[in-house]
Amino acid sequence: MSAVETRPADAGRLAHNYHPLPVRVACGEGAWVTDVDGRRYLDLLAAYSAVNFGHGNPRLIAAAKAQLDRVTLVSRAFENDRLEPFAAALADLAGKDMVLPMNTGAEAVESGIKVARAWGYRVKGVPDGRATIVVASGNFHGRTTTIVSFSDDPQARDGFGPFTPGFRTVPYGSAEALEAAIDETTVAVLLEPVQGEAGIIVPPEDYLPAVRRICDDNRVLMIADEIQSGLGRTGATFACDRAGVVPDLYLLGKALGGGIVPVSAVVGDADVLGVLRPGEHGSTFGGNPLAAAVGLEVVEMLRSGEPQARALALGEVLERRLRPLIGHGVTAVRVRGLWAGVDIDPEVGTARQVCERMMAAGVLAKDTHGQTVRFAPPIVIEEADLHHALDVFEASLRA
Secondary structure, three states, X not given: OOOOOOOOHHHOOOOOOOOOOOOOEEEEEEOEEEEOOOOEEEEOOHHHHOOOOOEOOHHHHHHHHHHHOOOOOOOOOOOOOOHHHHHHHHHHHHOOOEEEEEOOHHHXXXXXXXXXXXXXXXXXXXXXXXXEEEEEOOOOOOOOHHHHOOOOOHHHHOOOOOOOOOEEEEOOOOHHHHHHHOOOOEEEEEEOOOEOOOOOEOOOOOHHHHHHHHHHHHOOEEEEEOOOOOOOOOOOOOHHHHOOOOOOEEEEOHXXXXXXXXXXXXXXXXXXXXXXXXXXXXXXXXXXXXXXXXHHHHHHHHHOOHHHHHHHHHHHHHXXXXXXXXXXXXXXXXXXXXXXXXXXXXXXXXXXXXXXXXXXXXXXXXEEOOOEEEEOOOOOOOHHHHHHHHHHHHHHHHO
């Protein structure tokens, strides 16, 4: 008899790595999804910001359909006619020189780590094999073995060692601790401008500018994981924009694929990203024509500034509705753009229980870390629908 836990025969054939809410989505449009029984739900998660522009966005669907009729994959062994226009547009949006296209967010993080180490050895002169990267407590950068090596979330880390060395963890939001952790082996500081999985943790206003200064003073790369926070979510193209900071490398993903295909990227200047040589890094699907066509349309939408402005305006609505709930079933509220973490008073129940009550009333949200509910609706959500969702949330606190 195996020691591995088994499930009832009717539990399906999926591995047990998720604990989803019991709703089975069949289709979606805008901020709404419909289950297999025809019941509609308002989506307040947007696939962890991957669906920033709504389910079935007409512009993105049109771009994908047009490319499906042409070519979808040739690998990077050959060039394709969509990749360079996508790379040029994304680099221009970020104010950088170069783009390294990948697929998933975790791949972007892994790629950023490799680039930072190569830069440290080839440019900064760190002795080979000794490069270190400073990371923040409470981080979430993915679930590959290297990434969980510097996670402090036991659920992501425990039981998956041995772990990859070369990382130093300091408290998130403390520039002093970060500076103290840097020495001659440090090649980069890797952090989220707003920590998403941790519960939308917004650092002090002076934190990111201080990190930028410390990196400059010590000749260390600043790497911003904007996979959840970037591309309009916080009311700006990048969350770093809200702090007036430009990192050396942006790590992007999720919304870059428009909710249609996985698209991620490392974006930086040639003096950093240019350290990679042919054959040192790659991906069969990274930069494929279909992904590039969709990614290019995402960039074109962001160039208008409309999604960013909409997220900023709706975020003000979100904050106005949530703040008064503190002391009334809520213990804390954190908002950045159209993105919020709400800590639930244990007397009300767990965050999961609150999300289940909301689901029963036709609104989908997701819990994290036991007592926090996250709100990240598609940026295209109508203001009236946002108010409706928050009415349901308030009622769920009283249930």
